[in-house]
Amino acid sequence: MSEQGKMPVTIRQARSEDIGSILDLLTEYDLPRSYFEPFYLNDSSYRPEQSWVVEQDGRLVAHLRVFDRWIRIDRAHVHIAGIGNAITAKDARGHGYSSQLMTAMLPALQQAGYAYSLLWTHLPSLYGRHGWIPIEQELMRGSFPPFVGDTVIIAPFQEQDLPAVMELYERTNARRTGTTIRSTEYWQDQLLWLHEDHSTFLVARDKLYSALVGYVRSREGQQAVEILELGIAAGSATVGHALLSAVATEHHSQLRGQFPPSQSDVFVPGTFEAVHEPGLMGRVVNLAELFHALEGLWMDRLQQANTSEGILSVSTSAGLSTWYVRNGKLQREEQHNPKRVPPLHERELAHLLFHGFDTSAHKLVGHRSDVSFLQTLFPVQDFVIWQADAF
Numbered sequence: 572m573s574e575q576g577k578m579p580v581t582i583r584q585a586r587s588e589d590i591g592s593i594l595d596l597l598t599e600y601d602l603p604r605s606y607f608e609p610f611y612l613n614d615s616s617y618r619p620e621q622s623w624v625v626e627q628d629g630r631l632v633a634h635l636r637v638f639d640r641w642i643r644i645d646r647a648h649v650h651i652a653g654i655g656n657a658i659t660a661k662d663a664r665g666h667g668y669s670s671q672l673m674t675a676m677l678p679a680l681q682q683a684g685y686a687y688s689l690l691w692t693h694l695p696s697l698y699g700r701h702g703w704i705p706i707e708q709e710l711m712r713g714s715f716p717p718f719v720g721d722t723v724i725i726a727p728f729q730e731q732d733l734p735a736v737m738e739l740y741e742r743t744n745a746r747r748t749g750t751t752i753r754s755t756e757y758w759q760d761q762l763l764w765l766h767e768d769h770s771t772f773l774v775a776r777d778k779l780y781s782a783l784v785g786y787v788r789s790r791e792g793q794q795a796v797e798i799l800e801l802g803i804a805a806g807s808a809t810v811g812h813a814l815l816s817a818v819a820t821e822h823h824s825q826l827r828g829q830f831p832p833s834q835s836d837v838f839v840p841g842t843f844e845a846v847h848e849p850g851l852m853g854r855v856v857n858l859a860e861l862f863h864a865l866e867g868l869w870m871d872r873l874q875q876a877n878t879s880e881g882i883l884s885v886s887t888s889a890g891l892s893t894w895y896v897r898n899g900k901l902q903r904e905e906q907h908n909p910k911r912v913p914p915l916h917e918r919e920l921a922h923l924l925f926h927g928f929d930t931s932a933h934k935l936v937g938h939r940s941d942v943s944f945l946q947t948l949f950p951v952q953d954f955v956i957w958q959a960d961a962f
Contacts, residue, residue, distance in 0.1 A: 578627050580668070582675045585622035585634075592631045593622055599658050609764035610656070615756045616640075623676050625659075625668045633659040633668035637680065638962040641752040642689075643744065644924055645952065647868040648752060652680045652856055654690035654698075655962035673701045677856070681889065686860035687924075691850045691961060702888030703852040704918045706925055708956070712795065712827035713843035718816035722809060723784060725817045728772035733758060735783040736774065739802050747831055748925055748952040751960040765790070765799070765959060773817055775810050785810040788959055789818050789826075798828030799959040801837070811837035831955035851956070853921050855889040862894060866901055869948055874899070881944040886914035912941055923949035 585593060590611055597607045611617055616639050625633035638653030659668050680688065692698055695705060728736070737758055744750040753761075761767075767788065775785040785807060788799040796818055803811040811834060819826055829848065830837070855861055873879070873896060882904075884893040891914065893904040915923070919935050926932065928946045936945060 580632070580671075581626045582671055583624060583626065584620040584679075585624050587619045589622065589624060589631060590619060593624070593634050596631050596634055596660060597656060597658055599660055606766070607656070609760075609766070613763040614760050616760075622656075623672045625663075625672060627663070632663035633672060635669070635672050635676070636962075637676070640960070640962075642956075643746070643750050643752065644748050644865060645868055646746055647865050649864045650684060650686045650860065652683075652685040652688040653962040654688060657692075669697060670700065673698075677701065681857045684860055685856045686864055687853060688856050689851070689853045689956075692852060693850065695849070695852060698852050702854040702917065704854060704921055705849065706851045706853050706921050707931060708829060708848045708851045709845050710827060710848035711830055711838065711843050711845055712825065713838075714825050715812075715815050715819035716839055716842060717820060718813040720809065720813065722778055723775040723813050724778055724781075725773050725775050725813060727769045728774050728786065729769070732774050732783060732786075736786050736802065739783060739786065739804070743802060743804055746953070747833075748927075748954045749956040751957070761959065770821075771796075771818070773814055775814055785814055787811075787814040787818055789828075791822060791824070792827070795825040795827040796822045797958060798826055798830075800957040801828075801830060801834060803834070803837075805833065808834075808836040812839075828958060829955050831953045832951075833953045853925075854917060855885075855887040855920070858885065858887065858889045858892040862892065862903075870899075870901055872947055872950065873901075876947040878944065878947050881941065881947075882912045883944075883948065884912050884914040885920055887917045887920060913939065915945075925952060925954050927952040927954075 594604050594607055594611060598604050621637040621639060623635050623637070624631045635657040636655055638655055640651045640653050641648050642651050643649070657669055688703070690698060690703065737753070737755070740753065767790070771789045771791070773787050774783055776782060777784050785803040787801050789796050790799060798815070798818070801811055801814065803814070815826060815837065879896065879899045881896040882893065883895070885891070893914070894901055895904050915936070922932055922935055923945065927949045929951050932949070936942065939945070
């Protein structure tokens with residue numbers, strides 16, 4: 572171990588006077604400080620204590636940030652701790668500081684009332700040791716043929732378009748699992764921290780009535796244009812096709828991005844392919860908070876299915892919890908009886924939460940005796956986490 576590694580360290584939540592040092596530390600990603608400043612100086616949801624740091628001899632040598640977000644699971648709103656901007660100074664690596672930060676942070680997240688945590692990483696084994704598990708995410712990539720038609724007018728986004736864009740976002744994502752609940756301040760801040768060029772944020776208007784009927788947000792990548800978000804109403808595949816075609820034509824490039832299943836009709840067969848996109852991971856932070864957030868949704872699903880009896884047991888990094896439905900009411904059971912029903916583990920629960928009981932779920936839990944009950948609680952979801960909201 573180096574002399575530096577032997578020096579005592581302090582692990583703590585950041586203070587306002589640390590923000591400058593945090594921004595300096597983030598340049599260890601080999602990106603300029605100006606790239607990160609909007610995420611900290613122009614995010615009205617950010618608080619210094621949401622950054623966790625390792626301090627050594629008066630110097631910050633490691634950092635990670637909690638992004639305070641709310642997302643939808645169908646119509647339920649779930650409090651999410653997004654984990655990002657994890658960095659250790661190059662000359663301080665190899666001492667386990669990232670693991671120490673997570674060990675200190677997780678109990679605080681649980682006490683703060685976060686229900687779930689999400690992150691993206693190229694180091695799954697690191698986060699796996701602390702309870703995060705992979706969540707399936709599909710990437711669509713390919714070329715997009717020119718759009719033939721004149722039903723819409725496409726133009727760059729202008730500030731006066733924001734209210735209509737926000738309304739379309741809310742309307743189309745109201746029941747879409749994985750989408751972020753955005754305030755007006757969030758929208759305004761996000762345009763800054765994404766360094767969003769209005770020329771890559773296109774809106775579509777109806778040619779007859781001039782009403783906004785769609786939008787697309789994108790940014791140029793090294794090998795393809797990344798679609799950050801596609802906003803179209805159900806049954807508006809033509810609008811989506813026109814928007815994506817405009818992006819592809821402008822940049823003379825292929826497109827790539829995550830899209831919900833409900834937008835699959837936008838893609839022309841033979842021009843796009845769906846591939847597995849690694850990196851997304853999740854874990855339960857507080858089971859009681861998660862169940863509380865989902866209770867109303869689950870009860871509605873059970874009532875619609877005319878199901879009045881059942882048991883849901885979950886065993887995760889956040890603990891074990893068993894709930895039963897009896898006479899149409901959902902209640903917590905203090906003593907788990909494994910002979911009655913085996914618990915769902917972290918990976919099984921994550922898949923059911925975000926994807927629902929789809930084909931992959933049959934492989935995970937299709938052997939269980941309570942398949943019918945799980946299918947009722949977890950129907951197939953229209954899942955997407957828009958890249959615009961990634962942290």
